[in-house]
Amino acid sequence: MFFKSKISPDELSQKSDTELYILLCGEKRIARAAFSLLYDRHSARVYSYCRRILQNPATAEDIVQEVFAKLFEQSCAKAEMTNIAGFLIRVARNLCLNEKEKKYNQHISLEEFHLSSQANEVERSELLKMIGAALETLPEAERESFSLKEFDGLNYTEISKILNITEQNVRIRVFRGKQKLREILSPYLHDSR
């Protein structure tokens, strides 16, 4: 016996991430719609994050699937979740690190972690490529905080949870990152004006 859902698609789309997360392990039709909405809201961010780290679209796609599967598992395990975006990036980060460890079988340094020169990415703009190259010169702590803030759109609280440092510390790192980046890119920025 199948019952029609009492929640319309419009109502669902207005629900918060956390509300949708709770619905993931409920009635199949609603769970499907909730999953779809959560995927639409966060997949680009997670996928971008994975691609930047791994520089391999196929592996990034595998990890995106894994990440959303973990979210689903958490929902079915009735695990409490208040910050879906942060959870997704945290899981993606761990899986990406594992993947890189598997691939290179060596200690992973964040030197090669964020935004390398983006080889073969001819579609990226010149300035974006320079930002990527400039980021490589930053200390890894500042680079990762800056990337999570600027590229992945996470707030300071979310980043602090992911990196397991204080929010104030994150603010300082991001600020320093911005300043250094500006310093490096300044000649280019002024020339292009």
Place this chain on the structure above:
Amino acid sequence: MNNPLNLSNSELLSAYLDGELSPQSEKQLFEQLASNDALRSEMRDLLAIHKEIETGAVYYPPMALKAAAMAKVGLGSVGAAGVFTAALPFVQKAFIPVASALVGSLMTVAVFMNLMPDAESFKKNSAENSFKNDVEKGEIPANVILSESEESAADGQREKMDSRPHPELGEGGNDKSGDNPSRLRRVSLKKEDTFGEKVFKNKEELLKTASLENNSFKNIAIVTIPEKNFLKENITQNSFKSNDNPASLKEVLKTIEDEFTTDGILPKKSSWLDNMQFEIRGFSLANYPQPRTLPQSDPIFKNMAVGAYYTLNDENAVGMEFGQEAFSQKFGGIDEDSIYFTYQQYLVLPWAGISYRYTPDFLGFKNIRPLGGITLAGTTGGPVGRAMIGAKLFPESPVSMIVGAEGAVFAYQYQDKIFTSPKFGVMYGVSVKF
């Protein structure tokens, strides 16, 4: 943020760009910006970097990834009927093991049915041995059983011989007239038996022999393998027995000449539908190169083909096939910046084309026949060639199983170069005829 920590102008600017500045601090920052060229320049720089990252740093995942992610957690594809969708992941997982088990069981049964003596042949062998013993003991003259013509010269012994259960037909198989009937059987029965029966490979041979030995043929009847019940019915309905009557013999021969095919003695097909066979098969083929991405769509009907074939004769058939499956493509080219790049995609393509099937009878097994086939098909991306080799189980029955190996090659063009995507694996399916 009210700037309780006496943040520097740069820190205020950074907080402002993060959208975390209080109205009071914003006012303070704008006052500074109005009078500070360096701070204005810094703001322009940071805004440029922020804007560039915001607009250019997003990669969008492929469309198919969503369906794959949903399928991974058992939420399946959207839009199909509820029960079917819910059952689909299970069906997909169970299909290959169940199909393999079914095909394996049927193959085992078929092999045993071919190799093990069945009840009828056991009875025949027993009767044959008993009969041979009688001959060896001298109870029955050997010349009685050699041939039909010699049989006719040994009338005195016939009654004794015919009083035995017929070795093939048992108690009910003897003609009530007491004569030993000559028997005509299907082409698939290769051996000749030794009880005065002649086995003919085809109609022509029968008719030729009948005309040459017309005088020696006392009786003729059509007897066939047990499952061909329709022929037995024909015997009753059309009186395909001469019953020692020369007129009747002629009638039977004429009936055979008119109503049976040349290859064997199966009745001629009456309509085109009788010559049709339909097939549905699934295949599990590995792609070369191995796909690194997921298929770009996930239709329910995939890795399957359906076909309709016109049977030209017992061994050959031609027809049309339709199918759908994913092909892993890897191709390279020169982009507008003269850089060579490679691209991979995993497209699900429907295909349709013409097909040929060959089921030779040279093994002589009635329940298994070799199977070969080729298909030339087209897709929206390029031509597809397919070939299969395997076995057909129970080829005579209305529903038969097919199993074997199958390969396919999809050819496509990119920037004046031809690329191919080969696949190879196993196939299994069902063939139906009317």
